[in-house]
Amino acid sequence: MIPWQRIEPLGSLNGEIATRLAGVDALQTAWKEVQAAASPAEVEASLKRRLRKHAIETGIIERLYDVSWGVTEALVAEGLTTEVALSEGDVTESTLDIIRDQFEALAYLVDWSRDDQDLSLHFIKTLHSIIVRHQTHYDARDQFGNLVRVPLKPGVWKDLKNEITRADGTKLECTPPLFVDEEMERLVELYRDTADRHPLVRAAWLHHRFILIHPFSDGNGRVARALTLLALQKGHFAPIAVDRLQRAEYIAALDEANSGDLRPLVRFFALLEERALRAELQAPLSPSPQASGAVAVARAYATRLRAREVTDRNLKAERSAQLATAAHTRLVDFLRALSTQLEEVFRELDRRAMVSLDSAVPPDEKAGYWHGQLVHAANLADFYTNLSAGSWWARLHLRLRGSLLRFITAVQKVGQGETGVLAVTVYAEVLNAAPTDSDRQELLFRVFEHSNTPDSATLVYTDDLDARWPEIQQLVDDALASAIGRFSEHLA
Structure with missing residues (x-):
């Protein structure tokens, strides 16, 4: 058992964190431009969809219930209603009540932030009360180690000791009940001292330190993940959600923080934030109908602004294309070097094994290939x-023993128009195919669907490729290794 310690203030974070956060900030700028062009109703609808996803996934992370991907998508898109739940799948009313409570708690947090209120003990206790409104009991161990059902008191600090079990099986003692109120006061005070730090760093620090205290008998994880959104709302970032496929990575990052290194958790939250921002880069609705008078004057002014925006868009388009081409060149060189090595390895198993590489960039006609795979x-x-x-x-083909592994990595534009945002994506599929007869190809399975493999990296037109390349190379290398692993299992 590792004994509890008082929570520590937020210290300096070395390494590549500053570069990573600068990339998120650049993406946030593009997102804000889209938000400014959208109607308030669109912005609010987008926010609610994000909160609904968080509300569903946070309970799945804690294994309180299980909701399929299809039902999750329907509830996120259409609302947390009984009708949607019943029409899409078997979600009990009690599960839906818990999800609604979690959503209401997040909505309460957003309103609290909009009212320019900061972290307080009252806020944390109220948040917990809303989250566990329909949870009357929790599982605990008595003095003899027996599992017992204990009444849960909403918004009340714990009266029994609790602990965290780390990945290696060791126990990490959380703050004893006697010291919870003192440590929570200290948490609030130290959080206020981080006001000048990046919102993602603040979010990671608050999340981890709250988890270390574990102030409630149950529901601490859900409260901690909700509190993550407080700093993001204050900093005008998109809400993030840890989903079921990211659970292992999330717990591993928390365990690194338990060992004193907060950087993996910051990086993890940065990836979630990039994904959330990127998902919202959609075109706004059509402009309002024509009018005269004051509106005509406003339109004339808007025309001048649009002219300037056209220049900005052209600049984004030019720099985005330059960045995409440079990244593509490195990707092709990287895959070409791997192709030679892979062919040598697999020809030891099959002398007819072949690895081939093809690629294209706009405006080449071939740049339009692989539309379905890239979508x-x-x-x-x-x-x-x-x-x-x-x-x-860039497309790599590995043909071995009558089967084909197709691995595609691409730099894609994100959002409609010229947002200045790019995504490096990976895709892999396994097909039945004769060594040279593509007409006989038959898709067997896609490799990365519903897997823990990282799926993309985000680039913004202002990025320095040298600084971002290690992350991109790691993404492609890990994805190709995973794809070859699945392909090998198929052949076995």
């Missing part, structure tokens, strides 16, 4: 892809 990759990564002019893609 699928974008959907898994939760963003709208703009393939009107094609993409910067």
